[in-house]
Amino acid sequence: MSETVGQAAEHDARTLGALLATMPAVERVIASEEAQPLIAQYGRTQVLDAIRATQDAWRRDARAGVLANEDKDTEPFSLERVIADTVRRLAERTQSRLRPVFNLTGTVLHTNLGRALLPDAAVEAVVQALTQPANLEFDLASGKRGDRDDLIDSLICELTGAEAATVVNNNAAAVLLLLSALANRKEVVVSRGELVEIGGAFRIPDIMSRAGARLREIGTTNRTHLKDYEAAINARTALLMKVHCSNYAISGFTKSVELDELAPLARQHGLPVAVDLGSGTLVDLAQWGLPAEPTVRATVEAGADLVTFSGDKLLGGPQAGLIVGRKELIAKIKKHPLKRALRVGKLTLAALEPVLRLYQAPEFLQERLTTLRLLTRPATQMQEAAQRALPALQRAVGDAYAASVEPMFSQIGSGALPVDVLPSSGLVVRYAGKGGSGRALLKLERALRELPQPVIGRIADDAVRLDLRCLESWAETAFVAQLAELRL
Structure with a gap:
């Protein structure tokens, strides 16, 4: 028995050796x-490197007995196959x-997908800044x-x-810099109801700690009064701070102190707000x-006295954090060592300026500012686009799924107006087979992500949902065309 096994092993080794010997030399391929x-x-x-990686992978597969040769009419190690695999690698x-x-999640300002899309004017300015020297820190008037x-x-002013x-x-950096420059080793008074956490576990108390400021919480989660601010002010108070709760809302028995109430109290004590x-x-x-939404103005x-806000959210520009306010306070902030570490580069400035200039002509803003255009699209536009795309989607998913056009709701995203939704329309795909739909929907969601230009939707209410709010007409053709490449 042992001799038979040994002979079989020896035969397999000779066969494997003969097979590997047919592999073309790297020099021949190159x-x-x-x-x-x-x-x-x-x-x-x-x-x-790719040729060597291809041949190394084939040797491992051959020794493991899992070498695939889909074309039975060609040698498993033919030059043509080496080239084809090399091209893929x-x-x-x-x-x-x-x-x-394709952002079909229904969230316009999607943090994970890059937030605001830049208008054409900003894109052109960035290209120019990338390809030509610019007066980033050079005063053309004085030389x-x-x-x-x-x-x-x-x-901005x-x-x-x-x-x-x-x-x-970014805005987190703006808050960090402001607190580091003005409140290091001092107290900052904030209502407990405004101690928010935003994406990535960024929390106001944590950023205060990193800035060297001491948080002085006042009031309760749902109710804070002016007397709470007044009672908290002492010799170590650096400033009073309000945080706009843009990423959540508390309703019911609530009370907060408005800025026009708080500012006179701060002035009375010589403190900035x-x-x-x-x-x-x-x-x-x-x-x-x-x-x-409350405007900066x-x-x-x-x-x-100071206001911090993002450039890539409702403003519709590049990622940036802006700090505006009293001249002497801004000057102190700009002198802080962290300012250099947190400053923006020429690409951000190149993109931000043309976005800001769009606001000088507000009558054209809805048309020219991409974010605003997407937020204000009528639901009928998305419905018509969904009807046009439906046949191609149904062909792509096959009989195992049923596609339809349905109304849905978009959201602004990135913490902006969390309880408000926008009427929209899109494509909905449900599993039409027998048994549970969970795996089938996950399979479809993954297949959409594996398309040449990944399609990012969402699974909700036992269906894959593709909200077409962010699919503008210029991108619709490309989206529909690649559905033929969907592999389930």
């Missing part, structure tokens, strides 16, 4: 005519990790070194009514039928 276009595109180094290796996707904030602070402004890389607006907007959204006019 010198082949078929490899030359690859070398011209990817370079010899990458092509050589090179494509995978060089594909960008940051890829465009001397300048301040990069000078590029946009006058524009014009739009907000503030005396001065500065920009950092800082307001973190989070997703703050520069215009009244109600004029376009959207839920109202209204906050400044109500008595805020």
